[in-house]
Amino acid sequence: MLRRLALPVLSLLFLAAMLPTPTTAVAASGSKYGDARLDQWSWLTTHNSYAHSGAVPPRNQSREIPQQLDEGVRGLMLDTYDMTVSPEGDLDVMLCHSTHKCYGTFANRLGQIVDFLKRNPNEVVTIFLENYAGRASLTGVISGVLEGKNAKDLLFSPSQYDIDDRNWPRVKDMVSDNRRLVILQDKWGEDVPVKSTDGSKEYGRLMHTWSRTVETLYDYDGRPNGCASRTENPVGQNPMPKTALTPLFTMNQFDSSVLDPENKAPGDNGAALKKRIDKDCRPAAGRNPNYVAVNFYEKSDTSGVTPLSVVNELNRNAHVFAPHPALWTVTPNKQYVGQTYETSAPNRCMVRGDEFPEGTGGVVTQRACASPAPSSHQWTATPPSYDGKGFFWIKANNGNCLTVPANDGVPPGNDMPMFWWPCETRWSSGNQLWNIIPVEQYGGRRAYYFINQWTGKCLTLDPKTNSGKVGRVTQDVCPNP
Incomplete structure (x- = not known):
């Protein structure tokens, strides 16, 4: 990096747009994350992570959550519902693809995630909840699982790090503090989904998705310039209003309207994924996506290119200097x-x-x-x-x-x-x-x-x-x- 640069006559004001990007990878500094904050690292994420079987509605993954985690997935998109589970009308929080098919209890899958984190003390997992369950039932399940597995402190605490005033913590500090489970929820079951930037829909350590993130539409179909924002927040928003917080950026690389996601996934997950980040989403957001969300993460139409390899490349080139x-x-x-x-x-x-x-x-x-x-x-x-x-x-x-x-x-x-x-x-x-x-x-x-x-x-x-x-x-x- 210590090289001479022959540059045109420009004030230093304009150098940021002109100088070449260095190629040195992040130094380990005791951690694979270097000095990257949570918003400065990229994670492979699965859409409808639980939907691994069935034809109606079509499945979005072919492997269950424990295998996904073992193979490098670190972001999970889950849909949670209060569902009747007994003739007596007992309710439980279930993982369901709309209301057509359920894939077991949220408590069971959350327990598997906690077990993975306990076995892998350097890893961080983020859960995105598209939530239709009530506040009491959802928080009850989460606290019950964490207490039952002696992992109450595993859940990320926004107040501990004062993220609105100080931005996200370094990932290696989250690892050191053992705050390695990040959960965001978009609404409570009794609420209508509304835009909120003041944290009013947060509850303890469960962060409100739209107060903390930006996201692309989830109907990407491979067209050029495909990095349109969801209506809740523009992709280029930074920081979040009235805060110092850089929002976490989710890039949805799937089309939720297709009838055969498995057939379409290879074309979305290969060269098209890399091109979309480079040509569309990085320019639109001004930074790399933090969460790259895909269907059938193991499939690709490009030799040597998979969603995991693309995410790993983003992290190798994330020049985060202490x-x-x-x-x-x-x-x-x-x-x-x-x-x-x-x-x-x-x-x-x-x-x-x-x-x-x-x-x-x-x-x-x-x-x-x-x-x-x-x-x-x-x-x-x-x-x-x-x-x-x-x-x-x-x-x-x-x-x-x-x-x-x-x-x-x-x-x-x-x-x-x-x-x-x-x-x-x-x-x-x-x-x-x-x-x-x-x-x-x-x-x-x-x-x-x-x-x-x-x-x-x-x-x-x-x-x-x-x-x-x-x-x-x-x-x-x-x-x-």
């Missing part, structure tokens, strides 16, 4: 924002500080970002007036250049404070020249490392001084990509 003091984002108003995510000092920007007493140049500092951005907070990257061989000046709003101090001609080490200084016509040491290295955090969001041509070190937000009103901007060893 926050680092040498990682910067660039805002549309030309602010350079240090990516430390320190709770003591969020949103710290690089600022042109006080001028030196002699009247030439000054110090570069860090301060809390301001809106609107004052001129002292604004920087642009432009090629130098000579052949910089792909390196850039980083210029303050007053026309001066970001500079590593000359240090009597000896390249300084870590922690050297940065200056702003008149741009020189030519310094062979390269202390005003910067290599701009793009990294993709997720969903097209770009950040950058700035490597000084002279020292080979990275522009760094000094973490030791980022809790004060004014801190330092320094250089330090570049992070491993």
Whole structure:
């Protein structure tokens, strides 16, 4: 990734749309999920996961839920109903394909899911409930199963992570906390399905689907531009209204109106699936789908391409980088924002500080970002007036250049404070020249490392001084990509 980039004359404001995407996979960091949040990972999902037999209505899967989980499925779409199960009129929550055919109790399948999670402590499973059961009956079944299997804490808790204000947690933190069962429900049986963004239809840890997700229509038929949104929320919604929450994005790659889903599934699950993500749904949403929902997940018309392989490829290419003091984002108003995510000092920007007493140049500092951005907070990257061989000046709003101090001609080490200084016509040491290295955090969001041509070190937000009103901007060893 540490490569020189020959770029046209553009301010850094426009680099995000121009720089190539890196190809480095997510680092393990003790977990296969790296530092990805829940909304930054993709999961193979089955439509009508329980509907594995029968001709009327037609089945949507050929394998039962335990086998699906063993083979890599991590999202399950289930329809829950209150159904009479005895001559005396006793009710139970059943998994049914409309009211035509039922496939056993929800409690039984939920127990199988919990058993899988207990056997596989690094896995996370999401359940989407198209719910027609009452609140009391559904929550009673869920609590009964979890308590019976000594797994009450397995259920994801939105309040524990304060997701509306802080966004989704990292998946590896969910694994560490053992909050690995995510359940969303679209409505209560006694309710009509209405749009809600305030969580009013949530109940404890059961999240309301339309307050937390966006989703495509479920009548995809392979036509071009097939990424239309369901009416509840637009696919491109981000964040959810009045929150900091990135909605989970479900891409439905099936047509619910066909009479023979099994015959159609291979054509939906091969090259067409990959193409639809690349050409339609990623551009529409601005990011990869989190849940790729299909019928007959094991079938495909393309050699070497299955829904699982497509999802695995999405995750291999999900460049989610841990926050680092040498990682910067660039805002549309030309602010350079240090990516430390320190709770003591969020949103710290690089600022042109006080001028030196002699009247030439000054110090570069860090301060809390301001809106609107004052001129002292604004920087642009432009090629130098000579052949910089792909390196850039980083210029303050007053026309001066970001500079590593000359240090009597000896390249300084870590922690050297940065200056702003008149741009020189030519310094062979390269202390005003910067290599701009793009990294993709997720969903097209770009950040950058700035490597000084002279020292080979990275522009760094000094973490030791980022809790004060004014801190330092320094250089330090570049992070491993």
